[in-house]
Amino acid sequence: MEQWMQNPVAVQREVLQHLVTSAQYTEFGRKYGFSKIFSVREFKKAIPIHEYDDIKPYIHRIMNGEQNILWNTPINWFAKSSGTTSDKSKFIPVSDESLEDGHYKGAKDVVTMYYASNPDSDLLTGKGLVIGGSHTISQINDDAHYGDLSAVLLQNSPFWGHWIRTPELNIALLDEWENKIEMLAQNTINENVTSISGVPTWTLVLIKRILEITGKNNLTEVWPSLELYIHGGVSFVPYREQLNKLIGKQINYLDMYNASEGFFAAQANPEDDGMLLFLDHGIFMEFMPVEEYGKEEPETIGLRDVEVGKNYALVINTNGGLWRYLLGDTIQFTSLIPFRIKVTGRLKHYMNAFGEEVIVDNTDKAISIASEKTGAVVNDYTAAPIYFSENDNGAHEWLIEFDKEPESMNRFVYELDSALKNVNSDYEAKRHKDIALRMPFVKSLPKGLFTEWLRSKGKLGGQHKVPRLSNERNYIEEILALLVNTKPSF
DSSP: OOOHHHHEEEEEHHHHHHHHTTTSSHHHHTTTTTGGOHHHHHHHHOOOOOOOHHHHHHHHHHHHHHOOSSSSSSOOOEOOOOOSSSSSEEEEOOOHHHHHIIHHEEEEEEEEHHHHHHHOOOOSSSEEEEOOOOOEEEESHHHHHHHOOHHHHHHOOOHHHTTEEEHHHHTTOOOOOHHHHHHHHHHHTTSOOOEEEEOHHHHHHHHHHHHHHHHOHHHHOOOOOOOEEEOOOOOOGGGGHHHHHHHHHHOEEEEEETTTTEEEEEEOOOOOOOOSEEEEEEEEEEEEEEEGSSSSSSSBGGGGGGOOOEEHHHHHTTTSSSSEEEEEEEEEEEEEEEHHHHEEEETTOOOOOOOEEEEEHHHHHHHHHHHHHHHHHEEEEEEEEOOSSSSSOBEEEEEEEEEEEOOOOHHHHHHHHHHHHHHOHHHHHGGGGGGGGGOEEEEEETTTTHHHHHTTTTTOOOOOOOBBBSSSSHHHHHHHHHHOOOOOOO
């Protein structure tokens, strides 16, 4: 690990050379002349940037039994993308190399880094509670299967992995989420759980159910050896205070950036600002300044040229056969020695209807500050613009599900608006004297309404989550319609 941290550019170049050499005789490699590519510059010149729809025809052919299309070893597994609430599913090819040299290697590196920072840890004397996805394995043909990423990883994990994990595989892969929460709670209460891994929203639901069943005041009374929570999928900022109270003691929190497409980064130490970028895990990375998105020939840069604090869209090349693939996430570098990053949002999850350029990183911070100043605890939220009308300027509408409502909603809205002004100068400029934006509108939702909405989309559980921001009003209008027509039951 120290070797690739100390020689990042050279290691990444070696990764690209290995990828191109491995895939040079695939259909994709022949089409784009991989055998004649000997530099990063030639590689970028030869191959256009792809989004999922561009490579979908190749993937469908592989799913139908063809091989040697995008990658040179057999692809028999596909991770069904669960990082979006859109109706369309993405099927990401998963090779043996992407499992072993990416996902599993990344997981071992996380444990290695944790022990390096905590040499007296008792982490491996107990079990890790994995709150995984909600899709069972589905068969495509005699050789090929798909499931969400956690299902694919669990199904292919080495035998020793099952010794240190709970619950049993048949519970971990349950498809029906409410029943799964109950089974998870009932079957893990008596285990010696030392770590938890999962998306914060569903982790909170599980912890509350465990405390209901046991009658305990906090999770430490249930699992006294609990020392680590590994989270990912959404920002941890709005959830930290709530989890601290429910756990009942100070434990370590580590952020992880693992997606269907690969394992990209993880926090080496709980005190670090950002996650260590994984540079030797079968993925060559490019970084597209977000202002390039949408251009006919967008420019990307390498590690030599990135800057701290600037928003980039991640473009990846993987040992699963993704080539110059636009992942859709936006990141910022928090450090260049070593390279550390944080995820700031999604290319399509932002608000910029009035030139305010608000990203998820901004709104997570604002929610956290407003909650702290007003005594509120937020479970989940989403926001979208209210467009200009004949009589009114624009505004932002927020739908927030509180675990604990603020003492004064007006004060909460004021603090939310003030915090956004402090973290985003474009928003502050548009709010000046209400020139373009009025004060935000905040609507408190009944507990469980977001869950009802996810259920209505067939996206309940696992890595599925409510989109924080949208530049359109589709999501918000659907949720508001549910508020009128249904009563949450979960």
